[in-house]
Amino acid sequence: MGRGRAKAKQTKVARDLKYRTHETDFGALARELHGEPDQSDQVDEVDEWSDYADRRD
Template sequence: MGRGRAKAKQTKVARDLKYRTHETDFGALARELHGERDDNDQVDDYDDWSDYSPRSSND
């Protein structure tokens, strides 16, 4: 018991996903899936960690 609300929510979400109109850029999706990146999408993954220095083994 107690599944009524959860099931109703899942049904609502599923219906919304089924009937919503999407503006999908299939070219961008294909590039992402094949590992190709645009120049605008390139992000330096280490930039967030550049302020940190490695700790010495004595710490």
């Protein structure tokens, strides 16, 4: 007992995923899958603590 509410919610979520219309950006998906970097996500990362790192050669 007690599984009715959980099963009903799973069914609701499954139906929502099945029948909802999606606005998919297939170009962005292809770039992500092929490993091409997205230009909007690139940020010059500067490690502000690199000057304090131990330099052992």
